[in-house]
Amino acid sequence: MEKIDNIRNGLIDKILSIKNRDFLEALDKLVSSSSSESEVIELSNEQKVMLEMSEQDIQNGKLISQEAMEKRNMEWLNEL
DSSP states (O other): OHHHHHHHHHHHHHHHHOOOHHHHHHHHHHHHHHHHTTSOOOOOHHHHHHHHHHHHHHHTTOOOOHHHHHHHHHHHHHHO
16 A cells, blocks of 8 residues: 555646646546546446457457457458
8 A cells, every 4th residue: 555655746746837728628637537437337138248248258268469460450451
């Protein structure tokens, strides 16, 4: 917990030294939006089904690496 307090206090010190109003307003929006992200979001039935399908794909090893996906995408783009 001490580390969190140190980070928080360091941020407070840095914020107190900022004089740029636009920067402070942008920072305020960022902090305000991140606190609202902790709200519980209700998923639709379709979203739940898609997540379950994804979990099954992972369990069955139906995965593709990022590198392979990028290669596939480039091949597809070159066909256009």
